[in-house]
Amino acid sequence: MTTLTEQQPKEAITWPAHLELIAAILSGALILTAWISGKYGLETLSVPLYITAFIIGGFAKAKEGIEDTINDKELNVEMLMVFAAIGAAFIGYWAEGAVLIFIFALSGALESYTLNKSHKEISALMELQPEEAWLLQEDGTAIKVATSSLKVGSILLVKPGERVPVDGNITFGVSSIDMSAVNGESIPVTKEIGDELFAGTVNLSGAIQIKMTKPSSETLFQKIITLVQSAQSEKSPSQQFIERFEGTYVKAVIIIVLIMMVVPHYLFGWDWMTTLYRAIVLLVVASPCALVASIMPATLAAVSNGAKKGVLFKGGVHLEHLGSLKAIAFDKTGTLTNxxxxxxxxxxxxxxxxxxxxxxxxxxxxxxxxxxxxxxxxxxxxxxxxxxxxxxxxxxxxxxxxxxxxxxxxxxxxxxxxxxxxxxxxxxxxxxxxxxxxxxxxxxxxxxxxxxxxxxxxxxRPEAIEAITQLKKSGILTIMLTGDNEKTAAAIAKQAGLDSYVAECLPEMKVNHLKRLLIDYKNVGMVGDGINDAPALATATSGIAMGEGTDVALETADIVLMQNDLRRISYAIKLSRKMQRIVKQNVLFSISIILVLIVSNFLQVVDLPLGVIGHEGSTILVILNGLRMLNHIE
Missing domain, CATH: 3.40.1110.10 (Calcium-transporting ATPase, cytoplasmic domain N)
Structure with missing residues (x-):
């Protein structure tokens, strides 16, 4: 099935989806015209129209299937559909074969639309990156240059209403800065000389000068974009299993279809036309299109949903693990506290x-x-x-x-x-x-x-008590691991409502405590904010970092809370659990439909058009079900 693993410009990812949809609609129109022609006995006209519908509707999927088969040296579901359509035409069922191609093309266009929609946040972020900046000369004048041409140490002028072009420190001026592009906070922050600014944020009031501290390719904003891109391209364990399963399953279907082309004629006395027809129907209904589409759209939509809420996942594997957490350990200073x-x-x-x-x-x-x-x-x-x-x-x-x-x-x-x-x-x-x-x-x-x-x-933190309460309601044990003294740790743990705490923990001691928790609870999260928490973040099943706009948080953890709001952990867990429920629904539904259609075909209850509708209809339904992950989670 269609997947998008690399970020491209907005026009580049939406136009192919539109082209697929246009081709599907045109194919459908040709099929309708051919059917009407056949009704009036114009067979010489209807057959060429069906062939044209085959070519227009099936070209994209056939090309994709052939290329993937050559590259991966594995048959795929696209090739099964091509074989089924050609087989239907071969035995004279032109209309059924054309309808199969039409619905398959339509479901493919819908899947492309779904995947493109999940990349919307990346496209929006890309558009927020300034491509030009005002570079201050030695004589005090400012010239507009490409952001990519700037060097570390350059002094830049940022006028009111403009976006900050690079990461840097203010050297002159005071202004209110809209930080929402970086941390999701809608309230502007006052920044003055010496304060750090990040690319993509907006200078709201006074003119300021900044000294560039990082190359434009290494800004926090660019790292966020790269992080979400990699998250959307990294597959979850469930998706990886389905893709490994697909190759074996397709081979099995081909073998069973070949057997069915012969055995029922001798075993059950079916005539050759019925035997070939039922083999073609089996080829259609047994294809795992819906099963393959059960996971990826839901995962990508969930990653996009999290990014929109300021929760950045470094891949589907981390999103999937989060919903299975049984315990979460917190650092104190800068995490539970301000x-x-x-x-x-x-x-x-x-x-x-x-x-x-x-x-x-x-x-x-x-x-x-x-x-x-x-x-x-x-x-x-x-x-x-x-x-x-x-x-x-x-x-x-x-x-x-x-x-x-x-x-x-x-x-x-x-x-x-x-x-x-x-x-x-x-x-x-x-x-x-x-x-x-x-x-x-x-x-x-x-x-x-x-x-x-x-x-x-x-x-x-103002939201800490509410966040801990939410996690405990979700059945998750909460622990604090802090280097602070016993009395301070006890007071903070009691105030926050934590289940337990460990005081006077050095970084290596935090790792040891986490290892014990992993033995007891198997899936354990760790929430921290600094370099000293990095070993513990790496040890935990899910390392969750407070954003604070730090490179350490982005590079160390599996999940980053860009808004520094602990309540987002509970939201992310709900997001993960809902995604897992939707994936299970999709897998169960798709397998059930395949089994029902296979049995119905063997009993000669379902014909080719109904098999096509049942098979491709189930694919469309699982894609739409996965698309629900784009909605806000209560």
Whole structure:
């Protein structure tokens, strides 16, 4: 049957489908004219019309069948149909043979349409790639050049409303960027100097300049296109089995048909015409067209559906495996959590002014680029605090910051730096209860003791709890594997609703835990976001990476969540399970139809026209059933 394994320009993949459909319709019109001519006794006109219908309707399929037979050295279903049509004409059943060719051509056109439709997302992505860019010259002028001619390090101008032509970093300007082409998010993101931009995204407001960091052939956008292309061309295990089965089955059909051309005449006393006729009908109804078409259209449609929702599969094998998962392991930081700490609690010494104390703490922390310091500074700014950045501070690596304000010394940092006993006594030992909740605490000390404490914790992704709930409803065990400490891991696991967790896991320990899970559950997924998760992603049955626009995610995992939305895992699993149901429906239906038609033919209940309709009709139905995978999954 027809397959499309390479991405071509949009016109190149739609025109042949239209040509196939036109040929089928023209063949049908000729058959109708020939039949009417025969009714009025114009046999000399009807036979040439039937022959013309044979040639026009069957040329594409006959050419495909002959070429594939020569290349693969295996007979295929196209050749069976050609033999059946020629056999029908040979014994004088011109109309039946022509109708067979017509319906076979029609089903082939429908299959081509289905496969082309599954490539729609790729065509849309290809159109989003800018072919030209504004290259800035040394004198400050900009000239338009082909994107393919650009070199790494080039400085480009991106005007408002234009698509970013290459991956790069902003060197001048601030603008809102529509990232939907990369991660599916509809809300624009503000980007400024130093931020990374990706090809295919849209500059919405200000003019910006970017420095090209990757060749145009290696951009994130191009990698996404390549990823989906390879996914659509890679066959699932079920499809590979069907294709291996096809060659053997076709040979068996040919042998049985040859036997039926002779044996029934002697064994059952059939006349030679009936024997040959029933052999030709058997050749038609026993062909596995519907069986061959049971899987590929559904798989391609499911891959396309996932791509449209921001879930990229690296092939049909990974899509098929996903629906069989019994357990999923999650990394914590950057996967279940946002990977950025936030202030959850702020305490001050009795009698101290909360706003003035926060102002002092945040002003000191604003001089540091440590993630915890950045979080405290952001917390204060969000509360409307005005910071004093003209402070004299000294960074003490691994401990905290020493600051001098109006000749008074302040220490900001961990318990070891400010005095562990003082921290335990502060506010009736509140630090201990905060630590039990898995929070990290930063203290500020003056000459009187601890004046303030800020508790921070990496925040859970907004959708994490819902995503875990969905997976548990699907009967999947959820586990967290994290390198964080026991208290933090326990707090996050409880908040997310996970079934279990393992704390203080190094990368190699994650792999060992996954191997144990694979022994217990056979099919296990792993969700991670970084380089340290790569070994575990490779070990799991299905490695699922958070997109974040990283090359590591695209190159390591089997499945990529471009929208960084954990709920998409549940959607992808539903997509896989629905595809498996549809494939099973198609296989069962196609085999049942073949068996019913074979038995009916042997009992002389079904004639050639009805056999043609039953056989080709079942092929059309399984293709249409597979096309349902393009629809949204509830």
């Amino acid at each position: 990977g950025k700490p936030i202030v959850t609690d702020f305490y001050v010494r009795d009698g101290a002014d909360p706003d003035a104390t926060l102002t002092m703490l945040a002003s000191i922390e604003s001089q540091s680029n440590h993630p915890l310091a950045v979080a405290i500074t952001k917390y204060a700014v969000n509360k409307g605090i005005t910071l004093d950045r003209n402070l004299h501070i000294k960074d003490v690596p691994g401990h905290g910051i020493r600051a001098i304000i109006d000749t008074q010394e302040f220490l900001v940092g961990n318990p070891r730096f400010v005095g562990k006993e003082l921290t335990e006594e502060f506010q009736q030992g509140v630090a201990l209860s905060l630590a039990d909740e898995g929070k990290t605490i930063i203290f500020m000390k003056d000459d009187k003791g601890i004046i303030a404490a800020a508790a921070l914790r990496d925040s859970l």
